Amino acid sequence: MEPFVIFVIILIVVAALILLTSCVKIVPQANAMVIERLGVYLDTWQVGMHFKVPFIDRVAKRILLKEQVVDFPPQPVITKDNVTMQIDTVVFFQITDPKLFAYGVENPIMAIENLTATTLRNVIGDLELDETLTSRETINTKMRATLDVATDPWGIKINRVELKNIMPPKAIQDAMEKQMKAERERREAILRAEGEKKSTVLVAEGNKEAAILDAQAEKEAAILRAEAKREATVKEAEGQAEAIIKIQQANADGLRMLKDAAPDSAVLQLKSLEAFAKAADGKATKIIIPSEIQGIAGLTKSIAEVAVDKQ
8 A cells, every 4th residue: 555545544534533533522610502404403412411413502601600800990980979989899790691691692701790880870869978988788789680680681690799999079078088087076075074974973983972971970970979878978977876875875784873873962952953053164254053053062061171171
C-alpha cells in the first residue's frame, strides 16, 4: 500500500476520533447546557455525560445555576421631598430555567440592571429623605418583590436586593452631621442633668436620714435623762421617807421610853420647855412664855442654887 493512502487513512481515523470526541459532552455540577438542532431548541442537558449528533446539534448556551451576585454602580434618585442622592444596589439572583434564560432576553444582566434602576427610582420617589435613610429593609423588600415578578419570564429568581450605599448631597450630609451633633449634645445635657438630680436627691435623702437619726438619738438621750432623773427623784424620795420613818420611829421610841419611865409633871414641863426652845431656835424677836413654863424656869433656878450651896 502506498504511503499516501496510509496517510489518508490515518488522517480519516484521527478526524473520526476528534469528531466522536466532540460529540461527547460532560455537564459539570451546578451547570446546564441548552442544545439546539438545526437552530431550533432541542433540549436542556443537566449534570452528566451526553451525546450530540455531529454537524446537526450544537451547544447554544452554557448556563451557571449557582446563586450569583451583581453589584450595580450608584444610580441618581430623587426623593419625595426633592432631594437628589446616589444609591448603589447589590442583587442576588439565581437561574432557575435555562431555556427561558437563553431565549427570554438578549442581555439578562443589563436587563436586571436597568430594571433595578427604574424600580429603585419608583420606590424612592414615594419616600422622603428621612424615610429613605431609615427604611432600608422596606425598600429592599419592595424591590425584591418587583424584580422577582419582572424577571420570572426570563427564568431568573431574585433572592435578595440590598442597598449598599445611600449618598445624600454634601449639604444634606453637613446638615445631618450638625443635627446628630446637636442631638448628642442634647442627650449629654439630659444625662448630666439627670445625674445632678440623682446626686441632689441622694444628698437630700442622706441629710434627711441623718436628721432623723439625730432626732432619734436626742429623743433616746432625753428619755434616758428623764428616766435617770426620775430614778434619782424616786431614790431621794425613798431616802427622805426612810429618814422620816426613822425620825418618827425614834420619837415613838422616846415617847415609849418616857412613858415607861413614868415621869412626873415637873419633868414633863421641862421637856416642854426644851421643845419650846427648839421651836424658837433663836429666830424669834419676841417670845411669850406661858405661866406654867415660867414656873418651871423658876423651879429650875432654885434647884441650881441649892446644888451650888451644897457644893
